[in-house]
Structure formats: structure tokens, C-alpha cells
Amino acid sequence: MLAAGGVAWISERIHVNLPRWLSLLTFIGVTAWVGAVWLGGPDQSGLYANQFIEWIPRFGINLIFQIDGLSLLLIGLTAILGVAAVVSSWTETKQRTGFFQFNVLWVMAGVVGVFSSFDLLLFFFFWEVMLIPMYFLIAIWGHEDKEYAAMKFFLFTQISGLLMLVAIIALVWVNYEATNTLTFSYEALLGLELEGSIARLLMLGFFIAFVTKLPSVPVHTWLPDAHTQAPTAGSVILAGILLKTGAYGIIRFVITLFPEASQDFWFWGMLLGVISILYGGYLAYSQTDFKRLVAYSSIAHMGFVLVGVYSFTTLGMQGAIVTVIAHGFSTAALFMMAGALQERLHSREMSDMGGLWQKAPRMGAVTMFFVVASVGMPGLGNFIGEFLVLVGAFNKSIVLTVLATFGVVVAAVYGLSLMQRSFQGELNPRVSEMQDFGVREMSLMAVLMIALIWIGVHPQTVLALSDGFVQILEVIP
Amino acid sequence: MFQAGLPYLILTTGLIVLMVGVSIHRSHQVAWSLTVLTLIATFISHFFVYEAVATDIVVITELFRVDSIAYFFNAVFLLATLVLVLFAQVFLDRRTKFTEEFYVLILAATLGAMMLPASTHFASLILGLEVISISLYALIAYPDHARPPLEAGLKYLVLSGVGTATLLMGMAFIYAASGNLDFSSIHITDGSMEGEILFLIGNTLFWCGIAFKLSLVPFHIWTPDVYHGAPSVVTAFLATVSKGAVFAVVLRYVIEADILSSDTISNAIMLIACASMVIGNLLALLQNNLKRLLAYSSIAHMGYLLIVVFLISVNTSLGYESALFYLVSYFVMTLAAFGVIIALSSKSETEVDTLNGISGLLWTKPAAGAVLIAAALSLAGIPLTVGFFAKYYLFTAGISEGMWPLVVCLVLGSGLGIFYYVRIIFRTLEKPQEELSVSVPWLGLSITVLLALAIIVFGLYPTPLVDLIRAILVFPPTL
Numbered sequence: 001m002l003a004a005g006g007v008a009w010i011s012e013r014i015h016v017n018l019p020r021w022l023s024l025l026t027f028i029g030v031t032a033w034v035g036a037v038w039l040g041g042p043d044q045s046g047l048y049a050n051q052f053i054e055w056i057p058r059f060g061i062n063l064i065f066q067i068d069g070l071s072l073l074l075i076g077l078t079a080i081l082g083v084a085a086v087v088s089s090w091t092e093t094k095q096r097t098g099f100f101q102f103n104v105l106w107v108m109a110g111v112v113g114v115f116s117s118f119d120l121l122l123f124f125f126f127w128e129v130m131l132i133p134m135y136f137l138i139a140i141w142g143h144e145d146k147e148y149a150a151m152k153f154f155l156f157t158q159i160s161g162l163l164m165l166v167a168i169i170a171l172v173w174v175n176y177e178a179t180n181t182l183t184f185s186y187e188a189l190l191g192l193e194l195e196g197s198i199a200r201l202l203m204l205g206f207f208i209a210f211v212t213k214l215p216s217v218p219v220h221t222w223l224p225d226a227h228t229q230a231p232t233a234g235s236v237i238l239a240g241i242l243l244k245t246g247a248y249g250i251i252r253f254v255i256t257l258f259p260e261a262s263q264d265f266w267f268w269g270m271l272l273g274v275i276s277i278l279y280g281g282y283l284a285y286s287q288t289d290f291k292r293l294v295a296y297s298s299i300a301h302m303g304f305v306l307v308g309v310y311s312f313t314t315l316g317m318q319g320a321i322v323t324v325i326a327h328g329f330s331t332a333a334l335f336m337m338a339g340a341l342q343e344r345l346h347s348r349e350m351s352d353m354g355g356l357w358q359k360a361p362r363m364g365a366v367t368m369f370f371v372v373a374s375v376g377m378p379g380l381g382n383f384i385g386e387f388l389v390l391v392g393a394f395n396k397s398i399v400l401t402v403l404a405t406f407g408v409v410v411a412a413v414y415g416l417s418l419m420q421r422s423f424q425g426e427l428n429p430r431v432s433e434m435q436d437f438g439v440r441e442m443s444l445m446a447v448l449m450i451a452l453i454w455i456g457v458h459p460q461t462v463l464a465l466s467d468g469f470v471q472i473l474e475v476i477p
Numbered sequence: 478m479f480q481a482g483l484p485y486l487i488l489t490t491g492l493i494v495l496m497v498g499v500s501i502h503r504s505h506q507v508a509w510s511l512t513v514l515t516l517i518a519t520f521i522s523h524f525f526v527y528e529a530v531a532t533d534i535v536v537i538t539e540l541f542r543v544d545s546i547a548y549f550f551n552a553v554f555l556l557a558t559l560v561l562v563l564f565a566q567v568f569l570d571r572r573t574k575f576t577e578e579f580y581v582l583i584l585a586a587t588l589g590a591m592m593l594p595a596s597t598h599f600a601s602l603i604l605g606l607e608v609i610s611i612s613l614y615a616l617i618a619y620p621d622h623a624r625p626p627l628e629a630g631l632k633y634l635v636l637s638g639v640g641t642a643t644l645l646m647g648m649a650f651i652y653a654a655s656g657n658l659d660f661s662s663i664h665i666t667d668g669s670m671e672g673e674i675l676f677l678i679g680n681t682l683f684w685c686g687i688a689f690k691l692s693l694v695p696f697h698i699w700t701p702d703v704y705h706g707a708p709s710v711v712t713a714f715l716a717t718v719s720k721g722a723v724f725a726v727v728l729r730y731v732i733e734a735d736i737l738s739s740d741t742i743s744n745a746i747m748l749i750a751c752a753s754m755v756i757g758n759l760l761a762l763l764q765n766n767l768k769r770l771l772a773y774s775s776i777a778h779m780g781y782l783l784i785v786v787f788l789i790s791v792n793t794s795l796g797y798e799s800a801l802f803y804l805v806s807y808f809v810m811t812l813a814a815f816g817v818i819i820a821l822s823s824k825s826e827t828e829v830d831t832l833n834g835i836s837g838l839l840w841t842k843p844a845a846g847a848v849l850i851a852a853a854l855s856l857a858g859i860p861l862t863v864g865f866f867a868k869y870y871l872f873t874a875g876i877s878e879g880m881w882p883l884v885v886c887l888v889l890g891s892g893l894g895i896f897y898y899v900r901i902i903f904r905t906l907e908k909p910q911e912e913l914s915v916s917v918p919w920l921g922l923s924i925t926v927l928l929a930l931a932i933i934v935f936g937l938y939p940t941p942l943v944d945l946i947r948a949i950l951v952f953p954p955t956l
Contacts (some may be wrong), residue, residue: 058943059873121869128860135899140906147903154899158859159892166884169869169876 028083035076055122060172060183064119069465070321074115074248077328080451081240082108087444088336089233100141100233103133107237114245118186120168123253124161127209127245131157134234134242142229149222149229156222160212167205171257174198190256203258203265210254213246214302216276227295228348232339235291239298240332247305247324251317251469255309266310270393273306274403281410285417290348291338293418294331297374300407301327301382307404308389314470316392319385321466326373326381326455333370333448337363340441341422344434350418355427360436364423366445373452375415376408381455480526481535481543484519484551485591491515492584499577509566512580516562516587520555523548539659540601541592549801549949550594550725554718557808558587560924564816565710567823567918572620572708579619583714586612590722597733599648599658602726603641606690609719610637616714617707622826629706636689636699644686650679660733680742684749690723691779692772694752701764704772709828712768713815716775717808724782728789728800737790746783751882753780754890761897768830770897771814774856777890778807781871784883788874794950795877799870801946806855806867806935813928814852817845820921832901837909844922846905848929855932857898858891862936 051065067075085104110130117123131154139150168184175192176182183189194202212219223243227235255262262269280299287293301323308320340363341356342348357364373380376387386408393401437445455462495511527548529535535543562583569576589608596602614637618630648658654675655663685696692700704712730736737743757776764770782803789796821829821842829835839846855864868891875884935942 055938056940056943058940058947125860125865128865132854132859132861136906139903150903151896151899155892155895158895159888162888162891165869166872166876166888169872173873173877 033079055119059121060181060185061121062119062185063122064185065113065116066118067116068468070248070252070469071115073321073325073462073465074244075112077244077325078108078111078115078241080447081236081328081332084240084332084336084444084448085233085236087440088236088339089231090440096140100137103136104233104237106130106133107137108241111237111241111245115248119184120172120186120189120253121184123186124165124168127164127249128158128161130242130245131161134238137234137237138226138230141231141234143231144229145225146229149225152222153226156212156219160209160219163205164209167202167209170198170205171202174202186253186257192257194258194261196261199258199261200264203254203261206249206254206257207265210246210249211272211306213249214243214305215246215299216272216303216306217279217299220276220280220299223299224292224295227298227335228289228291232336232342235295235335235339236332239295239335240328243298243302244324244328247302247309247320250306250309251320262310263312266312266396269310270307270397270400273303273308273310274400274407276300276303276306277404277407278303278410281407281414285410285414288350290341290350290353290418290422291335292348293350293414294334294338297411297414298327298331300411301331301374303407304386304389304404307393307400308385311389311393311396313392313395315388316396317470318463318466319388319390319392321385321470322381322388322455322459322462323385325462326385326452329448329451329455330370330374330380330382333366333445334374336441336444337367337370340437350421352430353422353428354425355423356434357423358427359434362437362442366437366442366449367423368419369449370452371415371419375412379453379456381452381459384456384459480529482537482541483526484522484548485588487522488515488519488584488588488591491518492581492588495584496581499581503575503577505566505570505576508577508580509562512562512584513559515584516555516559520552520559523552537595540598540604541595542597543595545949546797546801547594547725549946550721550804551591553805553808554587554590554721557717557721557812558583558714560812560816560928561710561714563924564819564823564921567921568708568710568819569620571824571826572622574621579616582612582616582619586616586714587718590718593722594725594729596726597660597729599652599660602730603645603648605722605726606644607641609722610641613637613711613715613719616711617703619711620708625706626708629703632699632706633703640686640689640696642686643682643689647679647682647684647686650675650682652679654679660730663734677739677741680736680739681745684742684746687723687727688749691720691727692776693749693779693783694756694776695749697753697757697776700776701760701769701772704775705766705768705830709768709815709819709822709830712771713812713819716771716811716815720775720779721804721808724779724800724804727786728797731786731790732793735790737787743787746786747880747882750780750783750786751886753777753783754886755780755893758890758893758897762893764897765832766830767814767818767832767835767901768828770832770901771811774894774897775811777894778856780890781868781887782807784871784875784880784887787880787883788878791878795874797950798943798946799874801949802870802939802942803867805942805946806863806932809928809931809935810852810855810862810864813848813925813932814856816921816925816928817849817852820845820917820925823918823921824916832904835901836904837907838905841909842917844926845917848925849905850902851929851932853898853901855936857895859895860936862932863939863942864932865936866939 053063055061055063107130110126113126114123114130117126135150135154138153139146142149171189172184174194175189178192215223227238230238277300280296280303284293284296284300287296304323305320308316338348345352373382376383390401390405393404495508499508530543530545530548537543565579569579586609589605592601592605596605614630614634617633618627620626651663652658654672657663689696754777757773757780761770761773764773785796785800788799818830835849838849851862855862858864858868871887875887
């Protein structure tokens, strides 16, 4: 993928469209690879792929790539949304397409690295690698306020990343003092017994980094800006995939590396989740900007992930994972819709919209579908996720669960108001001509719809894949 | 003994030949070629005589002790100087009529820089330091077409003079307390109250002088002005070779004199380090001039490096490893950043050193812009660049010895740093305001590209560099 990025950059010189085709092919290739690996089934230890290469033996840092069910699931999501991002920005970016695709490919490569690294420093490496091209995407191809948004995005994620780096090195050093081996391997560090106070501090280091990425209140403020200013492909990647790395980090690292400290932390984790759900929903409702609204709704949805994870029940964890996947699809689709609207109307303000259904019935129907999905209608993926989360959380704290359930209601309110303000009602007189979705966009949306319906009616596909990982959690007291 | 001193002799010979040659026949081309040749020959000679220091400590009088670490420092300084000399040829032509003495001075400064890592005695310390400083006075004020260099040169002359005087006074006090000038024997033995106080005063003054040379807060005020006024080639020399050499001798002093066993001194140094990291980065935020910005950033980087001073007094081998790795990467990225400025300014009378000047650089001059982005990312310590592993070493150093105040300041400083480094990147990415009309010399550009490649290659795979440094430390004479 990295190589493809380089090739894409150069190929711009040959033909303007070539980079697009190249990166599209790359993503389709990755999707096919994921499918093949999935069908091939795991080996005895539950891994789908396993790579080990020495990198910096001096510090016990190695390239350890492993793909288990959870990783495979998320890499699959990444690949499909990669296709979506490329297709959706087919006509939007007109300058420097080569460099644009280069950045898109590099972000994606970083994300795949994050999902498959089992060496903590390697993980951190990819964690940061995916940020730089993302920063470029916002800073070069963004909208009017791009400088501010890009800077904010970079600062938030970098500083929280530094905290994580300190926590990683400290963890490794504690391990070194205990066992006298210097290693960054995830598996080697899993068994480490930590003292309560140290564990709590280190856990916080990781937690803050991941929660910033997720994002949850109170470190969410970079997200609306970054989303609003990013080009469509950027938003799709950001919402669909980058946020998921935060969730993945919490599930994979915080909980397993610091089981006891995390158990003690459950209340705060769930509370942050609930606050995110309600506050994010409240803010989403008061937005007038299509993209901002969707951005704030992401905060609310990611709150469910936190609630699910910190409920420490199998159901909650499964629900969180399903939510991650389903939200990836539905939000990506909504951001693409926002991008498509902006391209046609040159505005994201909902006051410039209204009654668009009459002009573009296909766009209206598609939006309807994804809004309803994101609100959590039974039969679609998001419902399964949120339902499982709430059932899981109910065992842990009834009060917090009830509050979180209110979030579902709030979601319905802002979701439907989005629909109403943009597509229904009287036709806005300022809208003169508008092109409906063509074959390219419709077929893309169809893929995402099928994915959501599939998760909705047959969640077993996802559950079975993530099951292996959730089982490991059961073993942890 | 003769063998180990060979590199020094070669450099001195080259220097004298050049000096005499210039007085007989002036030719920029010849002077330049001779300088390049001398630097390369000196660099290569290290490999031939490496055997001598690989297994043994070589003592050259009381003043110098040459070991493999000193050789490593020398090699790095020589390469850095070579890079700058390669830049200098085109750069100087636009700035002065008499270019030849520049090379004499820069060779002399390099000789001084090579003395410091091998120095074990206050006399050789001051000797090396002054050889560098005095050459620098002239170098900074070298261009005769403009006023800022003259102002900067004068500023540096006065302030550096005060710094050296403070340093000498400190040495005098230490001598009064311990009766020795040799690093390894300046402990106070009798433990009397009076001796202790003298020793403390001496060390305070000594560290003030050192802090001035390394431009650490609160002795940093001269840095931005001098960096700004000096011709970029000299600024780059000041930022890299001169500081690296002082740092090398500080490391040795700390190890041999075991100076950090005193709580008072170690607390004071910790305070200086924290202040440098935070204040250096804070002041850099508001700069609109690239050279001033890099000046503040170098203040911060020297503050980061002080972490190693603490590590080295407890864990010498990891300390040296971190120090050497950090210095090498700091050299590479600083030279890359300055290299872009030098390359852009080479063909014009004035220097292209404002943030406006680099606006849209990536689109008008893709290679230079890409190098600048790589250098900025590396200075900020972002992965994929060698700067990340340098910072990683420092984090490891800080955490392994539990020096939490320093680690906190490192995080804080790096966070602030990202802000202004990213601003550089943003300016290179924005739409170009006007077409940059200057042409860029191919030699300068290809060197900066090489440096940027080094940043990225070692950023992806630092193992060769780590292995090389560990090989140097296999027989650690001073450890």
C-alpha cells in the first residue's frame, strides 16, 4: 500500500485520472485479500496472518504483525471505506490528485498497521504515521478554515500521543526491571503484574490518547472542526476509520494490559460514554451545518462504544465492536452525502437546503436510509450494536444505562431533523438545478447499504469474528 | 600516541598550507578544493588509525585523551563541516570579494571542535573552546556587503567573551578548592566547609559559562540575534558543530568529575534543562523568521539533550548511546533545515529566511519544500523521521532513571514544538503567493536531499546507526 501511494503520486504526471484508478485498484485488492484470508479461516491459535521481522533488536522492538478476528474485521472495514473514499472524491479534488491519493493511501496503510501491530512501539509508529498524511489532507484540500482545523487536529492527537509514548516506554521499563528483558511485544507484556498505582497511571496514559481519538467529551473539540474542513474523502476516513483506532486501542490495549486498573475505572469510563452520548446528541441537534451535525453525532455514537467496553460484559463488548463497524459504514455514507451536497450546492448550511427530495429523489432515499440506520432502526447494523451495548451495560449500572438509552431518543430527534431540514418540506427557492446521484455514487451507496443490512439481519458474521478476542477477555478476572 | 593524533596533524597541516597558499595566490576555487580535500583526508584518516584507539586509551600529554568516542564525535563534526563547506562556495560569492580566509577560519574552528571531545583538562577545554569562538567571531561578521552580520559578530564577541571569562573564573575557583585542573582529580578531598563553598561557586560559574556556549535558558538571549544576523552557513556551523563539541566535553566532565553527585549542582542543572525546554519552545511560537525560529528550537533541543547528562552520570553506556544518537540526528535535521535556507539564499544578496519566503515552497521548488517538511517533522520528533528515535532515546533515558520533572517538561516542550514546526510545514504547503524567482544551485540542493533521505531512512530503520554507535562503545575507555 505504501508503495502504491508512491506510484500514485508519480503517475499523476502520466494522466490525471491514473492515480485515482490506481488507488481504487489497491483498495479493491486489499478488500479481496481480506476476503480471501477470512475464507481461509484462522490457524490453530486463532490468527489469520502472522509476520515477524527484526527491526531494532537493541530495544527488543520488532515488526510483529498479527491479524486475529478483531483486526481482520477492522481491516476489512478500512479497505471497503478506502474504496468509498476514493470513489466519493472522484470529482471533488481537482488539483494535485496524485499527491492526494498518495496521502489517502498512506493514511490507510497507517491504519492497517495500527490494526495489525502487536508490538507496542510499532503500534505507536503507525498510530502517528496515519496522522501526518491526514494532516496534509486537511491542510491542502480542506475548506475555508483549514489551517485552524488542521492545526487543532494535529495538536490534540500529537500531545495525547506523546502521553501514550511515555506510558509505553514506562510500561516496557517496568517489565525490564521485573524480568530483565527489554521487549515491546504485546504478548510478552500481557502477563506483566503491575502495582496498583503504577498501573493506574500508565492506563491513564493510554486511555487519554485513545479517548482523544475516539473522541469523547471533554477532548472532542478537534473533531467537528477537522471534519467540517476536511475534504469528503478525508471526512470519510476520519469518521469511518480513524475514530475506530481509538476504540480499537481501548479494547485491545487498555483493557487487556491493565485489566485490574480498567475494572476499577469502569464507572468513569461509562460515565464519560454517557456524557458523550447526551452532550454529543444535544450539540448535534443545534447544528445548522450538515457536516457538523454528522460530526457531533459521531461523538454520541462513540459514547456507546465506551459504555459497551466499560460494562465489562461479553454482550457489551460485542455490542461495542458491532457499533464500531456499523457506525463506520453509516457515518461514512452520511459524510459522502454531505460532500455530494456541497459539490452541488456549494454550501453545507441546511438553511440553503430544503425540499431537495423533489430535485434528487435518489439522494433523498439514500440519506433517509442512512439517517434511519444511524438512529438505530432494528434490522440495521447500528441497532444491533447499540442494543447489545445497552443490554450489557444494564447488568452493570441501571442508572447509566437508562441515561444512555435517552441518547437513542436524542439521536432520533437530530437524525430526523437533519432529514427534514435538508430533504423534505418546501423546495428552497435558491436551489435551482441539482444533479441526482449517478451510477458511480449509487453503486457505492448500495454496497454500504448491503453491508449495514447484512450486519443488521445476520450479525453473527461480525460476532463470530470478534468472538475469539472477547473470549480472551472472559479469562481476565 | 603519534598514530592517534594523526587526524589532528592532517587537519593542522591542511590549515597551514591553506593559510600560506592564500597569501601567495588568491583563488577561491583552489582554496575551496584544498579545504574539501583536507576535511575528507582528515575524515578518512580516522579509519586508518582507529585500531589504535579501538583497544586502548591513548593519552597525548596530560591534556588530551583520545578514545573511540572522541573519534566518533570528530567524524560527525568533519562531515557536518564538509557539508557546510560544500554549500559555502556558491553562497560566499554573492556576499564578499575575499572568500579565501573563510576557509582558513572554518578549518580552524573545526580543529577546535575536534579538540574538545578529547579534552580531559581545563586547559585543553579552554583552548578548544577559544579556537572555536575566535574563529566564529570573524566568521559571523564575514560578509562585507551587509550590516547585520557585523552587528551579530560584535554581539557574539562581547557576550561570548563574558561567557569565557565566567568559565575561567569558575575554573579558578575549582582549582582553588581542589588543587587540580584535571577533570578526574578535581574532587574535593578534605571535605572542609570552605573548600566545599569554593567548589560550589566554581562549578556555578563554570556551568554558567557552559550554559552560555550551549545557549541554555537563562543564558540564551544572544542566540536569536546572532543566528539571525550571521550568514546561514556560519549559523548552521554554530548550531551544530560548535554546540556538539561543547556538549561532548560537558559529557566527559560530568563523567570524570562525577559532578552530579552534588545535589545542589544537579538540581540547578535540572532547572536549567526544564527552563530551556519550555521557554525555548514558548519563545519560538511567535517567530516569523526561520533562522530565529531555529535558534529558539536549538535552545529547546539543547535542553532536551541535558537529560542525557543526568543519565550518563548513572548509566554511562546508555547515556553515551543516547547522546551520540541524539547528536547525530540533531546534526542531520538541523543541517537539512539550514541547508534549504542556504540553498535558497545562495544566488541572492539577501537571505530567504522568513516564513513568507517559504510560502508554497513545496509547489514552486518541490525538492527544497519536501526537505524542509522532512526536517521540520524530524525536529518535532514525529515518527518516520530520525528525530522520533532521538526523542525516543530521551524518553527512555528520562523514564529509566525516573526523572519525572524532565519527562514532563519534555512532553510539554514537544507539544509546544509541534505547533511551530507544523506552522513551517503549513507555509510550505499553502498556495504560493508569488513565483519564487531565485534559482537553486544543484550541489546545495542535492546535499539537502541526501540529508532528508538520511532523516527518513534512519527514521524507518535506525538499527545500522544504533549498531554503529554501540560498536563505538564496545571498548568504552572512559566508562
